[in-house]
Amino acid sequence: MITLEGVTKRYDGQTVVDDVTIGLGGDGVTALIGPNGAGKSTLFGLVGRLLHPDAGRITVDGMDVARTPSNQLATTLAVLRQDNHVAARLTVHDLVEFGRFPHSRGRLTVHDREHVERALSYLDLDPFRSRFLDELSGGQRQRAFIAMVLAQDTKYVLLDEPLNNLDLRHMTEIMRLVRRMADELGKRVVTVLHDVNFAATYADRMVAMRDGRVVADAPARDVMRPEVLEAVYDTAVDVREIDGKPVALYYG
Amino acid sequence: MTALDTASASTPTRERPRRTWVGVLVGVLLVVLAGLSLFVGVSDVSPVAVLTGGPGSDAAFLLGVSRIPRTVAVVLVGASLGIAGLIMQMLVRNKFVEPGTTGVSEFATLGMLVTIVFFPGMAVVGKMGVAAVFGLVGTWVFLQVVKAVPVRQLVLVPLVGIMLGGVVGAVTVFFAYRLDLLQSLGQWSQGSFATVMQGRYEFVWIAGVMVGVAWLAADRFSVIGLGEEFATNLGLDYRRVVAVGMVIIAVITAAVLVTAGLIPFLGLVVPNVVSLVIGDNVRRAIPWVAGLGAVFVLGCDVLARVVRFPYEIPLSVVVGVLGAALFLWLLLRRRSRAH
Numbered sequence: 001m002i003t004l005e006g007v008t009k010r011y012d013g014q015t016v017v018d019d020v021t022i023g024l025g026g027d028g029v030t031a032l033i034g035p036n037g038a039g040k041s042t043l044f045g046l047v048g049r050l051l052h053p054d055a056g057r058i059t060v061d062g063m064d065v066a067r068t069p070s071n072q073l074a075t076t077l078a079v080l081r082q083d084n085h086v087a088a089r090l091t092v093h094d095l096v097e098f099g100r101f102p103h104s105r106g107r108l109t110v111h112d113r114e115h116v117e118r119a120l121s122y123l124d125l126d127p128f129r130s131r132f133l134d135e136l137s138g139g140q141r142q143r144a145f146i147a148m149v150l151a152q153d154t155k156y157v158l159l160d161e162p163l164n165n166l167d168l169r170h171m172t173e174i175m176r177l178v179r180r181m182a183d184e185l186g187k188r189v190v191t192v193l194h195d196v197n198f199a200a201t202y203a204d205r206m207v208a209m210r211d212g213r214v215v216a217d218a219p220a221r222d223v224m225r226p227e228v229l230e231a232v233y234d235t236a237v238d239v240r241e242i243d244g245k246p247v248a249l250y251y252g
Numbered sequence: 253m254t255a256l257d258t259a260s261a262s263t264p265t266r267e268r269p270r271r272t273w274v275g276v277l278v279g280v281l282l283v284v285l286a287g288l289s290l291f292v293g294v295s296d297v298s299p300v301a302v303l304t305g306g307p308g309s310d311a312a313f314l315l316g317v318s319r320i321p322r323t324v325a326v327v328l329v330g331a332s333l334g335i336a337g338l339i340m341q342m343l344v345r346n347k348f349v350e351p352g353t354t355g356v357s358e359f360a361t362l363g364m365l366v367t368i369v370f371f372p373g374m375a376v377v378g379k380m381g382v383a384a385v386f387g388l389v390g391t392w393v394f395l396q397v398v399k400a401v402p403v404r405q406l407v408l409v410p411l412v413g414i415m416l417g418g419v420v421g422a423v424t425v426f427f428a429y430r431l432d433l434l435q436s437l438g439q440w441s442q443g444s445f446a447t448v449m450q451g452r453y454e455f456v457w458i459a460g461v462m463v464g465v466a467w468l469a470a471d472r473f474s475v476i477g478l479g480e481e482f483a484t485n486l487g488l489d490y491r492r493v494v495a496v497g498m499v500i501i502a503v504i505t506a507a508v509l510v511t512a513g514l515i516p517f518l519g520l521v522v523p524n525v526v527s528l529v530i531g532d533n534v535r536r537a538i539p540w541v542a543g544l545g546a547v548f549v550l551g552c553d554v555l556a557r558v559v560r561f562p563y564e565i566p567l568s569v570v571v572g573v574l575g576a577a578l579f580l581w582l583l584l585r586r587r588s589r590a591h
Contacts, residue, residue, distance in 0.1 A: 070489060074486055081481045084481075094531070
């Protein structure tokens with residue numbers, strides 16, 4: 001489990017993550033929702049040791065994030081941030097190979113290569129493997145990044161807004177993949193999502209944040225209620241049942 | 253590298269065919285130009301003269317004392333400057349930086365002036381050390397400035413570096429002028445291999461060693477090129493790798509400065525050309541960048557020797573003209589691709 005105990009993060013006196021105590025990374029997919037500025041990405045940054053908390057403790061399977069060697073954590077936990085601008089001209093294959101870095105330190109073994117091949121075919125990237133990242137569409141590029149994270153072969157996978165800038169088809173494609181990764185490969189996925197309907201459809205558990213605090217944490221169906229969503233987003237949300245699934249309507 | 257080749261060989265459609273013949277071309281050019289560099293000069297040093305004259309002849313003497321050291325120095329300088337540019341581009345994540353566009357060269361030159369003023373009798377290795385320390389400070393200052401400037405626009409970053417270099421360069425020239433050391437400083441910083449001789453060029457091997465270090469850490473630099481977030485996720489100590497990169501850049505700049513002077517554009521143009529052909533995977537790019545860098549400087553040096561034969565024009569002039577043209581082409585090409 002990824003355990004946060006009283007974690008607080010401030011920027012210039014403003015508290016972005018406020019005394020959060022929560023366990024993440026149970027079986028299946030956990031969606032982290034909440035309005036802009038709720039502290040979701042900061043929370044990911046803290047768990048992914050990109051930021052250091054001002055107070056509190058974070059552990060991953062009992063390893064203290066602040067003290068455990070970064071390389072050791074990298075074999076247990078993978079974090080993919082949002083809006084990845086890679087300036088370097090790397091091929092898809094190169095990128096996925098770097099996912100093996102925590103295991104191989106650059107010297108790939110046969111075993112590492114198997115992981116790379118598996119990740120490439122799992123994301124249907126075989127036809128694009130020698131394309132440069134800047135020659136790919138947004139959806140393909142996102143898949144390449146996810147393949148890298150998959151090749152990293154970690155128990156926990158944290159995805160920060162993986163649907164950013166994707167069209168409808170590619171959003172669905174990525175969410176199906178996330179689901180498959182959890183069901184078939186046993187990954188414990190935690191993902192920040194803006195679209196609550198995607199969250200409700202593909203996640204087992206939804207965690208809602210607001211003003212740096214966790215305000216709801218329950219199975220998806222229990223979070224998908226008008227009063228809960230209104231409290232989270234501060235806007236009127238209607239929830240209807242369509243084909244037995246709750247769908248939030250917030251368009252008008 | 254080899255593994256990637258076999259992977260692509262098993263599935264021929266994935267191969268990028270232009271790679272192989274460009275590699276062969278660079279290799280052939282390297283050998284031909286190195287040969288030319290050995291045998292082009294005022295004195296008649298031809299393979300025939302060396303062979304018929306035997307080991308005691310003038311030709312053999314010249315070859316050993318002047319031509320071989322010069323050729324080795326040219327190759328090492330070209331290779332290492334290319335690598336310094338490549339590493340810097342990975343650290344800054346910008347294709348338009350190299351020691352010459354980031355103030356690092358100017359800082360190293362300032363270091364050189366400091367040794368001329370305060371320790372005039374210092375051995376060359378000491379001068380190089382001081383220049384390297386100044387270069388390191390320069391790299392650090394530049395990275396801090398880049399961090400502080402919020403706009404990460406591609407062309408703005410080197411502009412900031414050039415301005416920084418301009419300021420430091422002005423300070424250097426001011427003190428050199430006041431202390432009547434302009435000429436002495438000019439002699440050091442003018443890019444030329446005319447003075448390279450046995451016993452006077454060996455420090456450039458230190459730059460060669462840095463190329464080896466860069467090769468050993470190649471994958472780390474590739475990962476750093478993905479950015480701090482990726483690097484941290486992959487369990488890499490970002491700061492430590494950046495520090496190693498800074499040392500490589502500073503030492504190469506200083507070693508080249510004391511042997512050949514300042515050679516503009518090379519660290520910028522060569523990695524960019526290589527990037528177009530095979531991409532930025534550092535492990536794969538390093539032999540290409542080193543090879544092409546060596547070819548570029550060899551070609552320019554031979555040209556500098558024959559343009560006004562029997563006189564030599566400064567190498568930095570030839571490199572400057574050719575490099576600037578290539579740089580412009582890269583700039584314009586990139587802009588047309590961006591739109």
